[in-house]
Structure formats: C-alpha cells, structure tokens
Amino acid sequence: MTRTPVNVTVTGAAGQIGYSLLFRIASGQLLGQDTPVRLKLLEITPALKAAEGTAMELDDCAFPLLSGIDITDDPNVAFDGVNVALLVGARPRTKGMERGDLLEANGGIFKPQGEAINAHAADDVRVLVVGNPANTNALIAQQHAPDVPADRFTAMTRLDQNRAYTQLAKKLGVTVNDIKKLVIWGNHSATQYPDLFHAEVNGKNAAEAVNDQAWIENEFIPTVAKRGAAIIEARGASSAASAANAAIDHVHDWVNGTPEGQWISAGVVSDGSYGTPEGLITSFPVVAKDGRFEIVQGLEIDDFSRARIDASNAELAEERDAVRSLGLI
Numbered sequence: 563m564t565r566t567p568v569n570v571t572v573t574g575a576a577g578q579i580g581y582s583l584l585f586r587i588a589s590g591q592l593l594g595q596d597t598p599v600r601l602k603l604l605e606i607t608p609a610l611k612a613a614e615g616t617a618m619e620l621d622d623c624a625f626p627l628l629s630g631i632d633i634t635d636d637p638n639v640a641f642d643g644v645n646v647a648l649l650v651g652a653r654p655r656t657k658g659m660e661r662g663d664l665l666e667a668n669g670g671i672f673k674p675q676g677e678a679i680n681a682h683a684a685d686d687v688r689v690l691v692v693g694n695p696a697n698t699n700a701l702i703a704q705q706h707a708p709d710v711p712a713d714r715f716t717a718m719t720r721l722d723q724n725r726a727y728t729q730l731a732k733k734l735g736v737t738v739n740d741i742k743k744l745v746i747w748g749n750h751s752a753t754q755y756p757d758l759f760h761a762e763v764n765g766k767n768a769a770e771a772v773n774d775q776a777w778i779e780n781e782f783i784p785t786v787a788k789r790g791a792a793i794i795e796a797r798g799a800s801s802a803a804s805a806a807n808a809a810i811d812h813v814h815d816w817v818n819g820t821p822e823g824q825w826i827s828a829g830v831v832s833d834g835s836y837g838t839p840e841g842l843i844t845s846f847p848v849v850a851k852d853g854r855f856e857i858v859q860g861l862e863i864d865d866f867s868r869a870r871i872d873a874s875n876a877e878l879a880e881e882r883d884a885v886r887s888l889g890l891i
C-alpha cells in the first residue's frame with residue numbers, strides 16, 4: 563500500500579450508526595480497496611471509553627487498509643487534516659419526538675464543528691451530515707466554514723432514496739437493479755418528496771408503470787417519508803445499519819462518480835434551481851462527476867410534484883429561520 567491514507571473523521575463514533583459505519587469504512591467500502599484510511603473518532607467526553615472499545619474491535623479486525631485510529635473529544639483535533647467528515651453525532655429522535663424539537667438540541671453541536679472544519683480541514687474536505695435534522699445541521703456547519711467551498715457540505719437523503727427503491731421494486735415485482743433515477747427532493751423529514759415521475763423502471767416511466775395514483779399518494783410517498791418513524795416504532799431505536807449503508811453509498815458515489823444514466827439524491831446547497839430558495843441545503847437529483855455533485859437540470863415539474871417540493875423547501879426555510887433566530891447562523 564503506497565498511497566497516503568485518507569483521513570476520515572466520524573463524529574458520534576460510539577453511537578449505533580458509528581458501530582455499523584466504522585467497520586465498513588475500515589474494510590474499504592467507503593473509498594475503495596486501494597485506499598488506506600486513517601480514522602479519527604470524535605465523541606463527547608463521557609463516551610470516549612465506549613469509542614475506545616469500538617477502536618479495540620477495529621484493531622481486532624486487522625483491516626489491511628486501516629492505517630491508524632485517533633480518538634478525541636476535541637473537534638479541533640478530530641478535524642485536523644480531515645478529507646472526509648461524516649457528521650453523525652447528534653441526539654437521535656426518540657419515540658413521539660418531532661424533528662422540530664431537535665433543532666435547538668442539535669444546533670449547538672454543528673456550529674463548533676463547522677468552525678473546526680474551517681480552521682483545520684484539508685483543502686479537499688468533503689462533509690456529509692447524517693445527524694438530524696440533517697439538512698439544517700449541514701447548513702449550520704456550512705455557515706461556520708466560510709473558507710470551505712459551500713458545495714463541500716452535504717446532507718444525507720440517500721437512505722430515503724434506498725427506501726424508495728425497495729418500496730417501488732416490491733410494488734412492481736422487479737428488483738432494485740431494474741430501477742433508475744428515483745430520487746428524493748427536499749428535507750430529510752416527513753415532508754420529503756420521493757419522485758416517481760422522473761424515475762425509470764426497465765427504461766419505462768415509473769409512475770406510468772405503477773399506473774396507480776392513489777398508491778403513489780397514499781402509500782408510496784407516506785411509507786418512504788415516514789419510514790424512519792416506523793423503524794423507531796418497530797425497533798425501539800432509529801435506523802442504524804441502513805443509515806450507515808446510505809452514508810457509504812453517498813460518499814462512495816461522490817468520490818467515484820455516478821454511473822452514466824444514473825441519478826442519486828443528496829442534500830446540497832441550492833443554487834436556486836427549480837425555484838428552491840438559494841442557500842438552503844436541500845435534496846435534489848444529482849450526478850457526481852470529477853468529485854463534485856451537479857444538480858440535474860431541465861426537468862419538467864408538474865403541479866403534483868411542484869406542490870410537494872415547495873412544501874418541503876418551505877419547511878427547510880422555516881428551520882433556517884428558526885436557527886437564525888437562535889443565533890446559530
């Protein structure tokens with residue numbers, strides 16, 4: 563292995579997503595089998611011992627690509643030289659708790675992390691925010707990192723996309739491999755809009771293949787949008803392995819590019835495309851090329867989709883206004 567290791571920082575490393583994510587990163591699934599990684603684990607002080615336990619287990623895997631592990635409770639240390647930052651650590655939503663309640667609890671975490679990324683990250687840093695409310699947490703971090711290009715800050719809606727793939731595949735009796743361009747617009751919340759109207763199933767329009775508007779409106783969209791709550795209800799804890807899997811997908815595609823003819827979903831800083839308020843971090847159909855996400859342009863948006871995209875972005879604008887009034891941005 564001659565390449566310099568890539569520094570990957572994971573916050574909330576002792577949490578349940580961290581426990582799924584770290585082993586996959588160390589095994590090469592994030593960046594590929596020819597890329598060594600150095601892991602930097604950020605935790606709050608009381609959870610450092612648990613993070614050390616996870617690090618002991620990582621050691622015990624003897625991963626050939628894992629060149630070292632640092633554990634710290636100081637964001638300035640954790641983000642020193644970071645190339646890929648996975649901001650997972652946050653307070654998860656618990657049963658009966660609304661996403662809006664999380665804004666204040668989590669906002670304070672992402673401001674100092676944005677500042678530390680600004681001060682210490684490598685020039686090529688890429689940031690994925692997983693911790694909820696992911697889009698607005700990403701906005702807070704991004705706003706506190708003025709020296710980092712804004713397009714390096716992203717929020718995760720890939721789990722929502724993956725959920726949508728399986729729901730559609732089950733409905734049509736196909737496999738996820740038969741589906742393309744099925745993407746999420748808006749917020750990672752119950753207002754998100756999984757879009758069947760631009761998706762393809764074996765080359766045909768997905769909404770036409772379904773041919774059941776009532777199913778799209780009353781089953782597909784709510785099932786995908788409320789899946790996080792359904793998992794909490796069933797498991798007594800929020801999605802963890804599937805969230806880690808989506809984080810791997812997101813960064814892997816960001817770095818390696820999306821296959822020709824495929825789109826993916828990512829929360830990226832809006833340039834005003836599709837009437838979305840500029841500056842919000844909101845999910846679009848994107849392609850990854852040369853290490854950058856590009857918003858897919860020129861799609862026709864009918865009234866049904868328009869209403870839903872606008873509603874989700876209005877929610878994000880409210881979240882932005884709320885964190886602004888709390889002095890977090």
Ligand SMILES: NC(=O)C1=CN([C@@H]2O[C@H](COP(=O)(O)OP(=O)(O)OC[C@H]3O[C@@H](n4cnc5c(N)ncnc54)[C@H](O)[C@@H]3O)[C@@H](O)[C@H]2O)C=CC1
Pocket residue numbers: 573574575576577578579580604605606609650651652653654655671691692693694695696718719721722750800801802805
């Ligand atoms: N965007 C998405 O699709 C999804 C997002 N999530 C979110 O991911 C987040 C993490 O979920 P879990 O791992 O299940 O939670 P968890 O509670 O098991 O772990 C969170 C960890 O973050 C740590 N932490 C808290 N504040 C921190 C700080 N300032 N710096 C570093 N670490 C800190 C905690 O000590 C804890 O170990 C939650 O906000 C959850 O809602 C979960 C599933 C999907």
Ligand SMILES: O=C([O-])CC(=O)C(=O)O
Pocket residue numbers: 654655694721789790791793800801
């Ligand atoms: O709601 C939560 O905390 C977990 C979550 O984001 C999801 O599963 O989509």
